[in-house]
Amino acid sequence: MISRARPPVPRRRSVARRRATNVVMIALMALAAVFATLPLILLLIHLLREGASSIDLAFFTQMPKPVGETGGGMANAIVGTLILVSIAASIGLPVGMGAGLYLAEQRGARLATSVRFLSDVLNGMPSIVMGIFAWHFLVRPVGHFSALAGGVALGAMMIPLVTRATEEMVRTVPTALREAALALGYPRWRTSVAIVLRTALPGIVTAALVAIARIAGETAPLLFTAFGNHFWSTSIDQPIASLPHQIYTYAKSPYDDWHRLAWAGALVLIALVLVISLLARFVTRSKHGGVGD
Amino acid sequence: MTDVVTRLKPPPVVQASTREAPHESRPRIVVRNLDALFGTHRAVRDVTIDFPDGQVTAIIGPSGCGKSTLLRCLNRMHETVPLARVNGEVLLDGKDLYARGVNPIEVRRHIGVVFQRPTPFPTMSIRDNVAAGLRAGTRDRPSRKREDEIVEESLRWAGLWEEVRDRLRDSATALSGGQQQRLCIARALATRPSVILLDEPTASLDPLSTQKVEELVHTLRGSVTVIIVTHNMQQAARVSDRTAFMLLGELVETGPTTGLFTTPRDSRTEDYITGRFG
Numbered sequence: 001m002i003s004r005a006r007p008p009v010p011r012r013r014s015v016a017r018r019r020a021t022n023v024v025m026i027a028l029m030a031l032a033a034v035f036a037t038l039p040l041i042l043l044l045i046h047l048l049r050e051g052a053s054s055i056d057l058a059f060f061t062q063m064p065k066p067v068g069e070t071g072g073g074m075a076n077a078i079v080g081t082l083i084l085v086s087i088a089a090s091i092g093l094p095v096g097m098g099a100g101l102y103l104a105e106q107r108g109a110r111l112a113t114s115v116r117f118l119s120d121v122l123n124g125m126p127s128i129v130m131g132i133f134a135w136h137f138l139v140r141p142v143g144h145f146s147a148l149a150g151g152v153a154l155g156a157m158m159i160p161l162v163t164r165a166t167e168e169m170v171r172t173v174p175t176a177l178r179e180a181a182l183a184l185g186y187p188r189w190r191t192s193v194a195i196v197l198r199t200a201l202p203g204i205v206t207a208a209l210v211a212i213a214r215i216a217g218e219t220a221p222l223l224f225t226a227f228g229n230h231f232w233s234t235s236i237d238q239p240i241a242s243l244p245h246q247i248y249t250y251a252k253s254p255y256d257d258w259h260r261l262a263w264a265g266a267l268v269l270i271a272l273v274l275v276i277s278l279l280a281r282f283v284t285r286s287k288h289g290g291v292g293d
Numbered sequence: 294m295t296d297v298v299t300r301l302k303p304p305p306v307v308q309a310s311t312r313e314a315p316h317e318s319r320p321r322i323v324v325r326n327l328d329a330l331f332g333t334h335r336a337v338r339d340v341t342i343d344f345p346d347g348q349v350t351a352i353i354g355p356s357g358c359g360k361s362t363l364l365r366c367l368n369r370m371h372e373t374v375p376l377a378r379v380n381g382e383v384l385l386d387g388k389d390l391y392a393r394g395v396n397p398i399e400v401r402r403h404i405g406v407v408f409q410r411p412t413p414f415p416t417m418s419i420r421d422n423v424a425a426g427l428r429a430g431t432r433d434r435p436s437r438k439r440e441d442e443i444v445e446e447s448l449r450w451a452g453l454w455e456e457v458r459d460r461l462r463d464s465a466t467a468l469s470g471g472q473q474q475r476l477c478i479a480r481a482l483a484t485r486p487s488v489i490l491l492d493e494p495t496a497s498l499d500p501l502s503t504q505k506v507e508e509l510v511h512t513l514r515g516s517v518t519v520i521i522v523t524h525n526m527q528q529a530a531r532v533s534d535r536t537a538f539m540l541l542g543e544l545v546e547t548g549p550t551t552g553l554f555t556t557p558r559d560s561r562t563e564d565y566i567t568g569r570f571g
Contacts, residue, residue, distance in 0.1 A: 108375065180412035182373055184426040184480070185402030198416050 044270070051267035054260045059268070063232060067255055074265050076232050077246040080147070083234060084226060084242050085216050087151025092158025093208055099159070100166025105192055123160040130156050131221035139225060147240035150226025154215045161214065165207030169200040202283055209280035213273045219244040243269045321346040321488060321518040322367060327381035329362045329371050336362040338542040344488075349510060349519040351533035351550065353526055355570070359542040360522045364490050367520065368404040369397035385488070402429060405481030405489040409496045411473030413465035420461040422476055423447050426484040443483055451479035452509055471502025478509060489513065491521040495528065507532050526566055530554055538562045
């Protein structure tokens with residue numbers, strides 16, 4: 001009835017207008033999508049142009065050369081980053097996964113509600129504040145900078161990331177699965193670990209890798225904790241070099257040679273983060289996956 | 294509790310389709326004045342019923358009548374939900390499952406459950422799924438070899454062995470819905486429970502798979518006490534020796550299946566089975 005009442009000509013025009021709007025909006029969104037990835041693409045191109053030429057075997061195996069000498073590498077910073085990330089992961093992963101499991105299993109508990117909220121606050125905390133936290137408790141009392149303090153600062157940053165991701169992943173495990181395990185006579189704790197956590201594991205591993213990738217490039221929390229070190233050190237109670245910090249130091253120096261190394265370091269850091277991210281995707285797709293795939 | 298297990302016979306080679314009920318009717322489970330509550334809501338009200346040993350008892354009734362909740366009280370699953378409580382007695386072989394000092398985890402190991410939707414553990418292989426119940430405890434785990442035997446026996450019993458014998462190491466999620474449900478039945482049988490609870494086990498299955506599960510229930514008669522909750526009255530009539538009808542949390546009537554369907558004593562039962570409601 002209504003359609004017959006309307007004259008046909010404006011109707012056709014409105015359809016044409018909707019089609020045009022549709023095309024324009026899709027184009028705008030596609031443009032936004034391209035813009036979203038543009039920074040990464042430009043960054044990669046620029047890094048490759050500036051840094052690739054400086055990457056050779058020496059970059060990974062040699063120590064930084066004194067100012068004025070050409071060559072040299074960032075072996076100490078690469079190893080330092082690996083040590084810092086290991087310390088961070090050994091704190092952030094167990095604490096984060098445990099807390100996440102607790103939040104998911106006791107979702108209504110008062111403690112869970114406050115932990116969830118605080119963990120979100122912690123997640124939004126500026127990273128330099130994490131550095132102050134580690135400095136206050138681990139640098140000031142001891143009297144000197146250390147790899148441990150840096151690792152703890154990074155680990156503290158990891159905790160909320162891993163906690164919330166674990167909680168999300170554990171929540172996707174169907175209740176029916178939990179009940180099936182309980183009905184078989186699994187104690188609660190074994191149900192949580194052997195069935196629920198195990199089923200959510202691919203997703204949790206992915207989240208853990210993303211968290212590691214995220215903290216591997218942090219500089220601010222390391223400024224007054226790990227501090228940096230121009231010499232070879234693997235001791236956790238001594239100041240230690242790290243890639244992001246070395247890049248920062250070299251980039252603001254006045255020497256061309258150091259600038260060159262800073263570019264190369266940035267490229268290596270980005271490559272490291274990309275590899276971890278790719279690894280994370282690979283884990284999610286694995287065959288015996290649980291809810292993650 | 295352990296005496297229940299040791300008394301159990303190995304998987305029976307039951308002659309299917311002997312329709313008459315096993316002569317002996319000593320109750321395996323006795324329920325006395327059972328109330329099941331969710332907070333203040335009484336989902337099951339003052340239910341008293343016997344489940345005879347080796348027989349199949351069907352519980353029928355409209356949605357929300359409390360039949361699944363009653364079933365969940367029998368292996369102490371009801372209390373796993375927050376705010377859920379149980380009053381009354383459930384006796385398994387004369388022992389109250391709700392008595393002080395009874396470990397619910399022990400209870401669940403001796404009473405198998407199969408749920409409405411198949412719940413294979415997605416991270417485990419077919420073999421490990423069947424063996425999952427054997428590994429629930431930290432003690433008394435069977436040897437690898439014994440485990441293999443039990444897995445084969447249970448899968449044969451559930452009628453799934455021929456279909457999966459060549460891919461026991463594959464993920465259980467690769468199976469079809471009907472196969473997954475029979476896998477869950479095999480998993481429940483692996484611990485040799487004296488009682489098995491089926492909570493609408495065919496609700497998500499196609500007719501052919503439903504038929505296979507019903508045949509399986511038939512095979513279990515005589516050696517295992519089966520309690521099956523079902524929406525489907527035809528199914529209750531096909532598989533059960535006795536039927537209980539529940540309405541609004543109360544047990545309205547219980548009796549031999551043929552009797553209940555042909556000459557119900559209560560008018561509400563008659564209304565339900567003739568399709569006047571529900």
